[in-house]
Amino acid sequence: MSKPIAIILGEPNSISSEIIFKSWIKKKKFNHHLCLVIGNYNLLYRHLKYFKFNLKLKLIEKNFKLEDLKGTAIPVINIKYNQKKIFEKISKKSNKFILNCFSEGLKLIKQNKILGFINGPVSKETLLNKKFNGITEFIAYKMGCYNKVAMLIYSKKLAVTPITTHIPVKKISLKLNIEKIVSQIKEIVFFYNKYLKKKVKIAITGLNPHCFSNEKFSEEERIIKPAIKKLKKQKINISGPLSADTLFLSKSQKKFDVVVGMYHDQVLTPIKTIMGLKAINITLGLPFIRVSPDHGVAVDIVGKKIADPSSLIESIKLFNNIK
Amino acid sequence: MTNKKRNIAVLLGDPSGIGPELVSKLLSQNELDQANIIVIGEKNILENGNKITGNSHNLNFVEKFEEINFEKGNKFFLDISKDKNINYKLSECSAESGETVLNALNYALDLTKLNKIHAINFAPYNKTSMKLAGSKYEDELHLMADKLEVKDFFCEFNVIDNFWTARVTSHMPLKDVPNHIKKENILKPIKLINKTMKLYGIKNPRVAVQALNPHAEFGIEEKNEIIPAIEEAKKMGINADGPLPIDTSFITAFKNKKHDCIVGMYHDALQSGLKAFGFDRGVTVQGGMPIPITTPAHGTAFDIAGKNVANPEPTIQSFKIALNISNNL
Numbered sequence: 001m002s003k004p005i006a007i008i009l010g011e012p013n014s015i016s017s018e019i020i021f022k023s024w025i026k027k028k029k030f031n032h033h034l035c036l037v038i039g040n041y042n043l044l045y046r047h048l049k050y051f052k053f054n055l056k057l058k059l060i061e062k063n064f065k066l067e068d069l070k071g072t073a074i075p076v077i078n079i080k081y082n083q084k085k086i087f088e089k090i091s092k093k094s095n096k097f098i099l100n101c102f103s104e105g106l107k108l109i110k111q112n113k114i115l116g117f118i119n120g121p122v123s124k125e126t127l128l129n130k131k132f133n134g135i136t137e138f139i140a141y142k143m144g145c146y147n148k149v150a151m152l153i154y155s156k157k158l159a160v161t162p163i164t165t166h167i168p169v170k171k172i173s174l175k176l177n178i179e180k181i182v183s184q185i186k187e188i189v190f191f192y193n194k195y196l197k198k199k200v201k202i203a204i205t206g207l208n209p210h211c212f213s214n215e216k217f218s219e220e221e222r223i224i225k226p227a228i229k230k231l232k233k234q235k236i237n238i239s240g241p242l243s244a245d246t247l248f249l250s251k252s253q254k255k256f257d258v259v260v261g262m263y264h265d266q267v268l269t270p271i272k273t274i275m276g277l278k279a280i281n282i283t284l285g286l287p288f289i290r291v292s293p294d295h296g297v298a299v300d301i302v303g304k305k306i307a308d309p310s311s312l313i314e315s316i317k318l319f320n321n322i323k
Numbered sequence: 324m325t326n327k328k329r330n331i332a333v334l335l336g337d338p339s340g341i342g343p344e345l346v347s348k349l350l351s352q353n354e355l356d357q358a359n360i361i362v363i364g365e366k367n368i369l370e371n372g373n374k375i376t377g378n379s380h381n382l383n384f385v386e387k388f389e390e391i392n393f394e395k396g397n398k399f400f401l402d403i404s405k406d407k408n409i410n411y412k413l414s415e416c417s418a419e420s421g422e423t424v425l426n427a428l429n430y431a432l433d434l435t436k437l438n439k440i441h442a443i444n445f446a447p448y449n450k451t452s453m454k455l456a457g458s459k460y461e462d463e464l465h466l467m468a469d470k471l472e473v474k475d476f477f478c479e480f481n482v483i484d485n486f487w488t489a490r491v492t493s494h495m496p497l498k499d500v501p502n503h504i505k506k507e508n509i510l511k512p513i514k515l516i517n518k519t520m521k522l523y524g525i526k527n528p529r530v531a532v533q534a535l536n537p538h539a540e541f542g543i544e545e546k547n548e549i550i551p552a553i554e555e556a557k558k559m560g561i562n563a564d565g566p567l568p569i570d571t572s573f574i575t576a577f578k579n580k581k582h583d584c585i586v587g588m589y590h591d592a593l594q595s596g597l598k599a600f601g602f603d604r605g606v607t608v609q610g611g612m613p614i615p616i617t618t619p620a621h622g623t624a625f626d627i628a629g630k631n632v633a634n635p636e637p638t639i640q641s642f643k644i645a646l647n648i649s650n651n652l
Contacts, residue, residue, distance in 0.1 A: 133541070165537070166537050166538065166540075166541050167537070167541060168501070168535075168536050168541050168542035168543070168544075169497065169500060169501050169535050169536055169542065169544075169589075170498075170501040170542065172497060172498070173497060173498035207496075207497050208495075208496045208497050209493070209494050209495070209497075209589075209590035209591060209594070210494065212494065213496040214496070215496065218496070219498075244591045244594075244595050245590075245591055245594035245595050245597070245598045246598060247595075247598075248595055248598045248599040249598050249599075249601070249602075249603060250601065263497075263537075264537035264570070265537055265569040265570050265591075265592055265595075266591050266595060267595070268537075268569075268570035269569050269570045269572070269573065269591075269592065269595050269596045269599075270595040270596055270598070270599035271599075272570050272571055272573070272574060273573040273574065273596045273599040273600060274599045276574065276578070
């Protein structure tokens, strides 16, 4: 039997528990893997009662056996945590708890007990204390592969990955280089080969509008085209540089599996616009699979029972394709 | 606003593309009875369009504007061919195609300056053909602005399903964009889109303003320039909101209907989202001109020219926008 997947609770004062419960109710229909949750048992129990979901929890040990995960109850590995109110403000206390949950998840990975993990939404600003720009970078640091990681925003229809991520627009041009593009695209090819058993078709955008700059040595000429040339030599199926806007017209979209963009909003804007909440965030370049729903903590709707679990459901579904 | 019908010039677009076919389809629409229509161009180009569609229209043909008498009807064709009878090839760029486009456009702009025309609606142009014909302008918007002696700020608006967008910078290398993100530069498109949408008929447009940097964090321009611009706009009575993170702005503003338009800082922040929404069915409005000038957002579509499969809906929408604004001017 294949290894289970872990769902890390994420921010306890967010929509995280709600979307886990909602996914669990439908899970039978779409999931082939055993799952477990890393979180606080008591708080999850209180949330379950608060939302009045017809589900059960089951406390399991950190050195659980596969048998423990079977059945209809949600298996929970307990991480110490106390809070008075059912939902509180996001605080240092809750952040410390989240980091403990992540540590437990990474421990299970190192013990080879799980296939990978999904984490619920967290508040980046408070959790990472400005030391890291995102969870991707945080996990990469913890696993000692800081320079290799990339985020892939994935859906079955289309996936995108930005070469630069959480940096000011001012710095994008300076941070682009041939090596970075080449190594990131090789990670994508590796991921599709290894996990999805697919020869991936890649499109790469330019940096400037319509790939045009009035300078002689534009980034397209200096960086992007040479990178493409290198990749083609390695028999990678890649086209570009293409204009970032027309690439997302429906007839062009269909030609590619992954669009590689030069910066965050160049590719995240169209995919969010097209996929809404159905896209998920996969970290490439780690020795295991890490996925998260592609949305935030949504503090404005916490406790209202109106959160949409689509992205978490899609995250769990991804593991069905892993061969 | 007057009760009198407004004079709207309809231009055939590039004769080698789908323009003539689209105008042939447009002229059969009932909406056109709400205005006085003056199609400006060469007679045989429209005839070619009619051959493609099989449509015919009851047009009065004249060779000078002075010959037009709207008491005789509301649809006129102002023929500028001077019996040249050029045979334009489909699906090719050429100096001839560019030249007829420029002739018709310049004719319409001259009439505009004489207050004889109150709106212009044109079918798609081909930039290469216009350059081949000797146009020195980077695009038609700059030609119009120059010819109409526009001194104030102007920019292109993109409209899709009644949702409008404008941008602070346009065809500019990305690394130069942050230098242009200044309070004054941001205010200009906010003010213009607000004014134009009011003329279009939206009472107090809700203007969403995009951030520059990812997640509206990771940079200083939001705090130093964009937020002050939004505050200033609010003081002027504009219903402005933001800065919105770019990646989710189309979901917030458009899908969830929280705003009527978005003002963005740079080209791809808007265009990548718009195209993903299927902007090929949208409309472009040339903002900041003294009269409304509109066109469908798609291009000349050489691949389907002559096949009678071009969708006239964006053209009809673009006509309606020109009509609405001209009625309120």
